[in-house]
Amino acid sequence: MFTRRNFLKTSALVTAGSLINPTSMFSQKNSVVAPGGSERMQLSFHDFEAQLRHPFAVSGYTRTTTPIVLTEIKYGGFTGYGEAAMPPYLGESQASVIAFLQRVNLNQFSNPFELEDILAYVDSITINNTAAKASVDIALHDLVGKLIGKPWHALWGYNATKVPVTTFTIGMGTEKEVREKTLETAPFKVLKIKLGMDEATDKKLINTVRSVTDKPIRVDANQGWKDKHYALKMIEWLSDKNVEFVEQPMPKHNLDDMAWLTEQSPLLTIADESCQRLEDITRLKGVFNGINIKLMKCTGMREANKMITLARACDLKLMVGCMTETSCAISAAAQFSPQMDYADLDGNLLISNDQFSGVKLVDGRIVLNNEPGIGVRKL
C-alpha cells in the first residue's frame, strides 16, 4: 500500500540527468537559493523486504529477511534516496517507521540546503525512531549533494582514497558451515565474529575460524558477557589469537564495569550499543577506547559527521558499522568512512535483492565513487 507506482520508472532517468545536464543543474541552482520560492520537497516512502543470502543467526534467533523502508525526497528535478533498516532488536518496524514518516512535514521548509534546521525538526518529532530519522537524513543528503553536483565525501573535505578495509561477518552455525563461510571470505582482509554466547560456543567459533584462516579478527560480543571478570578472561583468551578489538563486551548501561574492563583489557574496546548518538560520546571517554557509528542508531549522516569531531576530541577511536541494509545506506555511511579507523560495511553484501548500485568493494576495501550525493543509482 505504500509503494509508489512510478518509483522505479522515474528514478534512473533523474539520476542520470544530474550527471549529464549542466544547464538544468545551473538553472535550478537559482530556484534553490531564492528565498520564499514556492517549490517544496516531496517526501515519499515504501516498505521493502530485504532477502538475506544466508539465514543470519545471532544471540538466539535466526532470520532470513530484514524489514526496510525506502524513502525519496524530490526537489528541483532531482530525487534523493534514503533508507531505514530495522533489525528486530532495535525496536523499530516498518509500521513504526512509516507512522513516523507520515508525520514528517517538509512543506514548512523552502530550502533543502538548511540541513541543520530541517533535521533538528525531524529529530524533534519523537524521542526515538532513529532509523526513521536516518531515512529522511540520507535522502536529504543525497538530494542536496545532487543539487550541488558533488558527493558528500568531497563536500565534507575527506580524502576518498583513505577508506579503511572493511570486515565481513561470520555468523554462527555448525563447524562445517563456519569453515565454509570463512573460506568464502577471500576478498576480505579482516573478519568480524559475533560472540557473546556461552564460553564453549564462543571459543569453538573462534577455533573453527582459526582452523582455516589467520586473518585478523574483530570480535563483537553484543553485550553478551555479563560479568567483568569473565569478560576480561575471554578477552585475554582472545588476545593471542590475532584479534584487533572487542566490540561491546558488556551490557550497554554497565559503564563502571566497562571502564574497569577497558583499563585491564589487552585488546581495544569499542562501544556499539553503549554509543547511539552524539550525546552519548562524552561520557564514554575512558570507558571504551572507541565507538561504532551507525546511521540507523544516530539519525543519519549529519549527526554521524558531528560524532567524528566529538569522538576525536575525546580521544576515541572511530569505527563505522551498519545493519543488514541496501547499497543506499551503505553508500551513505561510506561517505564519512575516510575518517574512520575501522569499517564494518558489509550489510549490502548480505542481501540478494539490493535495490541500488552504489559504492563497490574492491580488494576488501570500499571504493567511493564521484557521483553526487551518496553516490547511488536505483536498480
Added chain:
Amino acid sequence: MFTRRNFLKTSALVTAGSLINPTSMFSQKNSVVAPGGSERMQLSFHDFEAQLRHPFAVSGYTRTTTPIVLTEIKYGGFTGYGEAAMPPYLGESQASVIAFLQRVNLNQFSNPFELEDILAYVDSITINNTAAKASVDIALHDLVGKLIGKPWHALWGYNATKVPVTTFTIGMGTEKEVREKTLETAPFKVLKIKLGMDEATDKKLINTVRSVTDKPIRVDANQGWKDKHYALKMIEWLSDKNVEFVEQPMPKHNLDDMAWLTEQSPLLTIADESCQRLEDITRLKGVFNGINIKLMKCTGMREANKMITLARACDLKLMVGCMTETSCAISAAAQFSPQMDYADLDGNLLISNDQFSGVKLVDGRIVLNNEPGIGVRKL
C-alpha cells in the same frame, strides 16, 4: 616585494566569471575530481596595511593601522581569497606570516576538495602561526565554494536568516569622545565595551556610555582583572547595568579562579584568550559559560566549524569574534555565524581602505549573501 603585480587586475574578472559561466564551472568540475590530474593550486600573498578610521586604544596602547597579509589560491579558473590579520598582541607579524606562507607547498595536493588533509598539513608546518594558517584555510574555502558554486553557510547546512545581531565596539577615550562614538552607533542594537583598566576608569567608561544610551552592553575585560574577588565585585557592579555577559575577565591560564568566578557570577562569562583552538574546549566546560571563536586564533573556518560541534556538546554558549580585518575574513566568519548565540563582527567597519565587498550590515545584523565561497568580491 611580496605584492603580485596583477593581483588586483585579474581577480574581479575571475569572480564575476564564477557567477555567470555554467560551462566553465561544469567542465572544470571534471578536472577537479579526476585523480592524478596535473593542475595544482597556486598560492600567492602580499602584505597590506589596514588604515583605521579612528585610532584604537586598548589596554595601554593606541594604533592607527593593522598589519594584514592577503592570500589567493588559484585553481580551475577560480581564485579563492584569504586573509591573516595580526593585532600586535597575538605575536604574529607580516614577516612571520609571509615566512610561514613561503613554507606552504600545495603542489603535493591534486584535489582542493580534500580540505581535511590539506589543512592538517598546513597546521603541521609549525606550532603557532594561527593567523597565517587561517589565511590559507579561508582562501581554500573560498576556492572550493566557488568550484562548487555555493556559499559555505549553505554547504554547512545553516539557515542564513539566523545570524545574531552584531556588536559595535566603543574604544577608550575622553568622556566627550566616548559619548560621541556611542551616539554614532545608532545602527547597532548591542554595544561592546572593553574594560580591564583600573576600577575608576572602567566604571567611568560604562557610566559615560550609559549617560547617552540604554542599549545592551557586552563587556570584554581582556584578562584585565587579576583577582577573582575584584572580578566578582566588578561583575556584580555591571549586573544591573543591562550587561549581557563578560568576556575573559581574568588572565587566560587562571582556570581555577575562573571556574569559581563563573560559579558566583550573576552574568555569563565567555572565554576569549582562554579558548584559542578546538583542543582548548573540553577543559573549559564548567570554567566559562561560553567561548569566543575567532578565525585568526583557531586556524580558520574548518576548525571553527568543528569547534561549534564540540562546544555544543560541552554546553557552552557560542560567540564569533574578529580582529580588525577586511571584509574577506569578516565574510568568512559570517558563514558559520547562524550557529552563534552572539556575534562581534565589526572589524571591517573599523578600516577605511577595505579591499573587499562582502557581507553587509543591515539594521545591526550581518546579512549573508548567496555568492559562492565566502561571498566576497575584490574591490
